[in-house]
Amino acid sequence: MSIHPxxxxxxxxxxxxxxxxxxxxxxxxxxxxxxxETAANIEGFDHVEVAxxxxxxxxxxxxxxxxxxxxxxxxxxxxxILWIHGGGYILGCPEMDEQLLCRKADxxxxxxxxxxxxxxxxxxxxxxxxxxxxALGWILENAGELGVDTNTLVLGGASAGGGLxxxxxxxxxDQRPGAIAFQCLIYPMLDHRTGGSASEDAREYWxxxxxxxxxxxxxxxGPNDLTHGVSPLASPxxxxxxxGLPPTYVCIGDQDxxxxxxxxxxxxxxxxxxxxxxxxxxxxxxxxxxxxxxxxEQSLQRRFKALSRHFSAQA
Numbered sequence: 001m002s003i004h005p006x007x008x009x010x011x012x013x014x015x016x017x018x019x020x021x022x023x024x025x026x027x028x029x030x031x032x033x034x035x036x037e038t039a040a041n042i043e044g045f046d047h048v049e050v051a052x053x054x055x056x057x058x059x060x061x062x063x064x065x066x067x068x069x070x071x072x073x074x075x076x077x078x079x080x081i082l083w084i085h086g087g088g089y090i091l092g093c094p095e096m097d098e099q100l101l102c103r104k105a106d107x108x109x110x111x112x113x114x115x116x117x118x119x120x121x122x123x124x125x126x127x128x129x130x131x132x133x134x135a136l137g138w139i140l141e142n143a144g145e146l147g148v149d150t151n152t153l154v155l156g157g158a159s160a161g162g163g164l165x166x167x168x169x170x171x172x173x174d175q176r177p178g179a180i181a182f183q184c185l186i187y188p189m190l191d192h193r194t195g196g197s198a199s200e201d202a203r204e205y206w207x208x209x210x211x212x213x214x215x216x217x218x219x220x221x222g223p224n225d226l227t228h229g230v231s232p233l234a235s236p237x238x239x240x241x242x243x244g245l246p247p248t249y250v251c252i253g254d255q256d257x258x259x260x261x262x263x264x265x266x267x268x269x270x271x272x273x274x275x276x277x278x279x280x281x282x283x284x285x286x287x288x289x290x291x292x293x294x295x296x297e298q299s300l301q302r303r304f305k306a307l308s309r310h311f312s313a314q315a
Contacts, residue, residue, distance in 0.1 A: 004283025006295040045102035065116040069105040079110040080148035086159030088216035124222030162188025166236040191237035206285035253284025
């Protein structure tokens with residue numbers, strides 16, 4: 001199978017990422033600059049309210065930025081989504097998903113809270129996870145003010161954000177039982193072992209390849225003591241137990257480096273008694289849903305329908 005014909009015209013829109021210790025800060029800055037420029041020029045969502053909130057982070061003296069998206073003031077409680085952006089644990093900010101999050105708030109009538117978590121290698125595991133957990137705690141503590149029905153709360157993310165969402169769901173299962181009602185994992189980065197095989201290294205992947213993956217995981221795991229293995233809260237694929245997790249939607253393209261790890265995670269969730277909807281998109285590489293192509297829109301529609309079904313079932 002090769003890349004889907006819908007996506008071939010957009011090949012040049014994928015940045016050619018070269019990640020090194022020396023250029024990471026510069027690369028991060030350039031990507032953020034382009035992201036903010038794009039977010040500032042999004043059209044069609046003037047009616048969606050977008051606002052930043054600063055909350056206390058989990059580290060002493062730390063301020064954590066949350067970006068909130070909402071459309072109108074519903075008469076009753078509305079659904080909520082905690083969204084975690086991607087970027088390999090080393091890049092990115094909430095604005096990279098600005099258009100999609102505005103659309104979610106608009107079409108689903110929900111409040112979306114996106115967390116601007118700390119990045120590796122300056123802040124290795126568990127800093128990002130702790131930040132996302134702090135954001136979850138803030139939503140739960142302020143649900144009344146936010147007008148959010150906590151019985152519907154969705155935890156979602158893409159790529160590294162999907163990995164963090166999966167890790168946070170594992171932590172919440174044990175420390176905040178019942179807090180998460182649904183997981184939405186979009187081509188999640190779940191397994192620190194991916195990218196180590198000769199076949200993966202030899203294959204050319206769009207946007208995110210084996211060399212990127214090794215670099216990012218090394219930055220994220222950083223100085224952690226790995227003598228006794230990698231914690232499942234860092235690399236969810238390492239979890240021995242997946243029972244007790246909320247119903248889960250997983251989307252992955254079969255041309256994505258993460259294809260095998262994501263399909264395996266979905267299978268293990270099912271085997272553990274978790275309700276799973278797995279969408280495999282033929283011919284789709286990493287990040288395909290950001291492209292203005294029919295294949296991308298069809299996948300987004302399926303994702304929105306899955307979220308809408310969840311919200312309707314909880315109403």
